[in-house]
Amino acid sequence: MLEKIIFFIFSAITLVSAWAVVTQRNLIRAALCLMAALAGVAGLFALLEAGFLALVQIFVYFGGIALIIVFAAMLTRRVMDPDTPQKNTQWAASVGLVLVLFVLLALILWPDPIKVLPETDISLKWLLYPAAIVALALLGVEARRQMSDADSSQGAIGRLIILALVIVVGMWLVWDRDPRLQIHELTLGDIPWPEREADVDADSLTTLGEALVDSEGFVVPFEAASVLLLVAMIGAAYIAFPSRDEPEAEPEPAGAELAGEPGGEESL
Amino acid sequence: MSVPLTWYLLVAAALFCIGLYGALARRNAVAILMGIELMLNAVNINLVAFWRYLGPEKATGQAFAIFVFAVAAAEAAVGLALIISIYRNRRMVDVENVDSLRW
Numbered sequence: 001m002l003e004k005i006i007f008f009i010f011s012a013i014t015l016v017s018a019w020a021v022v023t024q025r026n027l028i029r030a031a032l033c034l035m036a037a038l039a040g041v042a043g044l045f046a047l048l049e050a051g052f053l054a055l056v057q058i059f060v061y062f063g064g065i066a067l068i069i070v071f072a073a074m075l076t077r078r079v080m081d082p083d084t085p086q087k088n089t090q091w092a093a094s095v096g097l098v099l100v101l102f103v104l105l106a107l108i109l110w111p112d113p114i115k116v117l118p119e120t121d122i123s124l125k126w127l128l129y130p131a132a133i134v135a136l137a138l139l140g141v142e143a144r145r146q147m148s149d150a151d152s153s154q155g156a157i158g159r160l161i162i163l164a165l166v167i168v169v170g171m172w173l174v175w176d177r178d179p180r181l182q183i184h185e186l187t188l189g190d191i192p193w194p195e196r197e198a199d200v201d202a203d204s205l206t207t208l209g210e211a212l213v214d215s216e217g218f219v220v221p222f223e224a225a226s227v228l229l230l231v232a233m234i235g236a237a238y239i240a241f242p243s244r245d246e247p248e249a250e251p252e253p254a255g256a257e258l259a260g261e262p263g264g265e266e267s268l
Numbered sequence: 269m270s271v272p273l274t275w276y277l278l279v280a281a282a283l284f285c286i287g288l289y290g291a292l293a294r295r296n297a298v299a300i301l302m303g304i305e306l307m308l309n310a311v312n313i314n315l316v317a318f319w320r321y322l323g324p325e326k327a328t329g330q331a332f333a334i335f336v337f338a339v340a341a342a343e344a345a346v347g348l349a350l351i352i353s354i355y356r357n358r359r360m361v362d363v364e365n366v367d368s369l370r371w
Contacts, residue, residue: 007271011279018283018306022290027298034302037283041309044276048320053312053333060337065305065344072298072348076361091293098289105281109274200324208334211327218331225338232342236349242356 007047014040027073035066049200052208093163096135100166139164276317284310297351297361301344308340 017037024030038061045054201207211217283306290303312333319329355361 004271007275011275014279015282015286018286021302021306022286022294022299027296030299030302034305037306038309041283041313044279044313045316047271048276048316049324050316050320050330050333053316053330056334056337057312060341061305061309065341068344068348069298069302069305072301072351075352076296076298076355087293087295094289094292097292098285101288102281102285105285106278109277109281200320204324204327204330207325208327208330211331212334217327218335221331221335225335228342229338232345236345239346240349240352 003047007044010040010043010047012040013037014044027076028070031066031070031073034069035062038062038066052205092138092141096138097163097166100135136164273317273321276313280310280313280317283307283313295362295364297354297363297366298348300363301347301351304347305340305344308336308343312336 014037017033017040020033021030021037024033038057042054042057042062045051045057212222213219287303287306287308287310290306291300292303294300294303315329315333315336319326319333323329351361354366358366
């Protein structure tokens with residue numbers, strides 16, 4: 001019971017912060033919410049008894065990735081006015097696509113039909129109806145707006161048609177299998193979801209470390225990942241440094257931005 | 269009784285969908301990167317949950333989660349370098365205006 005409570009707390013932290021990340025207009029706050037979401041995920045890892053991964057999550061994501069995202073947000077924050085809308089023109093279609101994707105995933109994952117009321121046929125799967133209707137309505141609004149737009153390209157309309165097709169095919173995948181909406185036949189058949197088995201070995205970290213450098217295990221992907229990191233580091237440094245051939249397009253000296261203090265940009 | 273596997277998968281699905289929405293619908297390139305990070309984290313929750321419930325005696329799930337960490341770090345570094353470069357050249361990070369390669 002305690003485990004479930006802790007699970008709910010960490011899930012709530014993760015999901016609420018993630019929602020704030022994608023909706024928050026102020027980019028610095030969004031970055032801080034991202035850190036909270038990553039901390040929630042670390043908590044979930046700890047709950048799954050993957051202590052090493054929880055620590056790696058804190059060190060690498062929290063201390064590394066989230067920090068450089070905060071740096072980037074601060075370096076570029078003056079060009080994005082927080083008062084302007086942060087959503088692009090296809091946000092409505094995105095909401096539709098994401099809604100349908102989530103309901104589909106939830107239906108596939110659910111172990112058995114969930115009855116909203118006992119002794120009835122009304123199950124949670126009927127959520128798919130309103131989700132699909134909302135999605136299609138949003139798509140219609142978006143298509144109408146794009147068609148009335150003078151400089152709308154054919155590509156935008158084509159994208160919307162593809163999105164609508166994805167939604168319709170997804171609905172058909174769920175719907176046409178069985179009139180009673182036994183969706184788990186689609187995915188799992190009669191296989192029940194596994195229960196948690198025996199405890200994790202005390203030396204699971206040793207197993208992991210040995211598997212990473214074992215020629216029978218993961219040594220090739222391990223080396224490939226190290227090469228990838230090296231290449232990404234060199235490439236990032238090469239891209240981010242100002243090129244010496246071109247004259248500086250900006251008045252301030254090169255590297256001033258990297259120092260975190262973009263001075264003299266108030267007019268922008 | 270412990271937490272069922274399905275709950276972890278549902279949380280991961282929700283996190284993935286939120287991240288996907290962020291990646292699709294934001295205008296700021298840094299915010300798009302944040303959405304991608306959320307999606308990668310959702311994948312990691314799935315990997316670790318399956319490792320815990322299906323094969324805690326093997327190292328497979330954790331090993332793949334570590335590779336996802338490495339790829340996420342590389343992706344964040346390169347993506348942010350690109351954003352800094354775009355910002356330096358064009359003084360903005362709005363992806364809707366970075367369309368030189370569009371035809």
